[in-house]
Amino acid sequence: MTTKELHFNKRTHTCGELRENNIGQSVVLNGWVDTRRDLGGLIFIEVRDRYGITQVVFEPSFSEEAHNHAKELRSEFVVSIEGTVRKRPPETDNPALPTGHIDVMASKLVILNHAKTVPFPIKDKIDTSEDVRLKYRYLDLRRPSVQKNLLLRHKMYQLTRKYFDENNFVEVETPVLMKSTPEGARDYLVPSRIHKGKFYALPQSPQTYKQLLMVSGMDRYFQIVKCFRDEDLRADRQPEFTQIDVEMSFIDQEDIFQMVEGLMKIFYKEVWNSELQVPIPRYTFDEAMEKYGSDKPDLRFDLELVTLNKVFSQTAFKVFKDQIDASGIITGLLAPGCGDYTRNQLDVLTDFVKKLGAGGLIWMRVKEGGELEAPIAKFLSDEEKKNLVFEIHAKPGDLIFILSGNRIKTLNIMGMLRLEMARRLELIKSDSAPKLLWVTDFPLFEWDEETKRFYAMHHPFTSPRLEDIKLMDSHPERVKARAYDLVLNGSEIAGGSIRIHDSHLQSKMFKALGISHEEAEHKFGFLMNAFKYGAPPHGGIAFGFDRLAMIFAGENSIREVIAFPKTASAVSLMDDSPSQVDETQLKELHIKIR
Known part of the structure; x- marks a missing residue:
């Protein structure tokens, strides 16, 4: 690349912006060559950026230098083009394109970068394996449908932040390096170089921190947060995922329902342009199971x-x-x-x-x-x-x-x-109305036949129904939780509970789960101690944001709404992670591979 080609004029308009009211204006466009057609005397290219596509015409009589330079152009070259907007001739008018009534007569072309032949077409509805798309994800992200999904995700972030801010919530960042407290899925562990033989864990959720924030008096908290789970391989799960995390003090279940339904009402209106009728239907766990055979029923x-x-x-x-x-x-x-x-x-x-x-x-x-x-x-x-x-x-x-x-x-x-x-029977049509519902009153415990012990169906900080506390010692299988899930089109998109805020009841919960006093003190002593200094009644919920965005985008895989997803086997094909590391790094971390 010459020094001359490093100099270019910045764009005056995006490639999706020009209309008939711009006819006669001199403009500069920056973008990628989407298609190129050489008709001998004329060269047509379509220039693309994330805003759209504009047709550019190179004509020798208009600019011989630009026309000669355009002969070098190929798909995905990065270009800067200067020219004049004109009305398209009737035979090239394209009403299907927002910019289809105009084109740009090029007077100057700067090739900012060349491109190798791409491994798949940069267009929607391509017949390319997902592995190839993920290996070249930076090219896949140029496709309009993928960009549209990321822009939708961005919009949902902004709507979320605006809504919670207007309702007096505070966004607080919680630690990414935390204590390992495995209960359920496995933690991702991070070895400490400074503290030999000790490990941090990446959070499966900010659960303990958000409860501590309630103890601190930060009575309305939310966070859009990355979480991590070292789960066994499943088709549509990611080792790292995003949550909308929410916690509130001095509330009951109804307050959570009302707050969540307010956010969903905004998503329905701003994304689907539809009105969500609230309150939304509620089913107890027992009702959902007996009527639909699922605790996340699809009611479409x-x-x-x-x-x-x-x-x-x-x-x-x-x-x-x-x-x-x-x-x-x-x-x-x-x-x-x-x-x-x-x-x-x-x-x-x-x-x-x-x-x-x-x-x-x-x-x-x-x-x-x-x-x-x-x-x-x-x-x-x-x-x-x-x-x-x-x-x-x-x-x-x-x-x-x-x-x-x-x-x-x-x-x-x-x-x-x-x-x-x-x-x-093809009962779910593409235009079937979305169905949103609450599922409530889950069992507090579930029995595992392999280990012959009870596990918390949600997590060990979930409060039992107050009327069921007396059953925790004698009939734990009959205890219902003050827990709730939000279900959309047969997918659980959020789950939460009213928490235990009393240290004695929390000890009773640990006992029912077979967690000894010593183990509880080792794993959760910091939380139990905090409860002794005046913990308010509190509860919350966490949205699986990737799945939520997937449903609102009309996609069938969460990988379609994540910028750089892993495969189903938790591998990033693009940058080859996880990967082996240098022996020196392992030695510094006091780790030996067996």
Whole structure:
């Protein structure tokens, strides 16, 4: 590159800005060559920046020097162009483009940088593997659809900050290097060079810090914050992710709901140009599980599960009788108009639920007059068949599915079958209205069969319902939490709880979780001590911002709304991380690789 090419005039307009009212003006455009067409006498290029595209014409009679220079141009060259805006000739007018009624007659061209041939076209709807896109993410980010997603994300950041600021919240940055307190997912550990053998952890959430901020008197806190989890590989998870983190003092659950619904109302209006009706629907955990087989139900379609224990309360059919005697569940799902499913289709669905852990799938075709055609029909009384058809609202031509077993496991499997049938029946349309809801009253604990102990379903600082505290020692499985999740289109987008603010109740919680006094003191002593100096009642919520942005952008993967995402296997293909490090670095950190 010559010294001459290092000098260029700064743009007067962006490549998406010029219109017919600019005709006759002298302008400067800076950007990338999107396309180039050489028609012999004329050279047409389209110059692109993140604002749009403008067509530029190089004509020998207008500027021979610029025309000769333009012969060198190729896709993705970086250019500075000076010229005059004119109205496009009728044969080149392009109403599909915001700048399509004008073009620029070039009088000067400066090539600011050359470009190699790109590994994929810089345009939307390309047939390129995601791995190639992520390896050359800096090129992928030039594509309009990806830029649009990042601009939407930026807009949602600004809306969030403005909303919480107007509601008297303070944005506080919490530490990124913190104490390791693993409970659930694994921490990412950072070795200390100065303190030999000791480690920091990257935060899975700012949970303890935001509670300490409540103790400090900072009664309304929020933060848009990076969090980290060293989780096993999952298709649509990232090792680092962004949260909108919120905490409030002197409040109850209703205050959290009201504050969150206010923010969602703004997102609906500013992003989707739609009005969110508040308050939004609420379902308890038990209601959501029994009706939809999920604690994050997708309500964009109407298929509902029906509990059939009463229908078969006196049954002689051993499979059902055993489950009722064992306090299990019998749950049914109606597939409207699917009575003509072939045996092969039914076998595929049976395999589907078996892979999820079901022993099998009972199916029944509903015939004229309410007759049921099914392998198990002979084991059911006429009264049971009649009550089944009535309870599940079946009509001739419908198909009934039934599963039985352990309550939560069986409902979860039927919930997955519900989603599969919605997919097969194409019940979720591209223009389906979004569905937002709260799920409340989660179990405080969940039992793990492998370790034979209870774990906190949310986290160990979640408050039980006050009326359930008396059950914590005797019947922990029956204790409900003052916890809540916000669900949009079948995805959990936020979760939170009212926190424990009393050190005695927190000790009781640790005991129920099998965390000894010594272990609790080692991991959380700083928080327990803070509670002894006057902790206010407090609670909060955290949004999974990546997933929230994904849904509002209409994408199917969170990687589409993150500037530099990792793959499903937590690898950055672009800069090859994680990577090996120099032996000298390891020695400084007192680490030896085994």
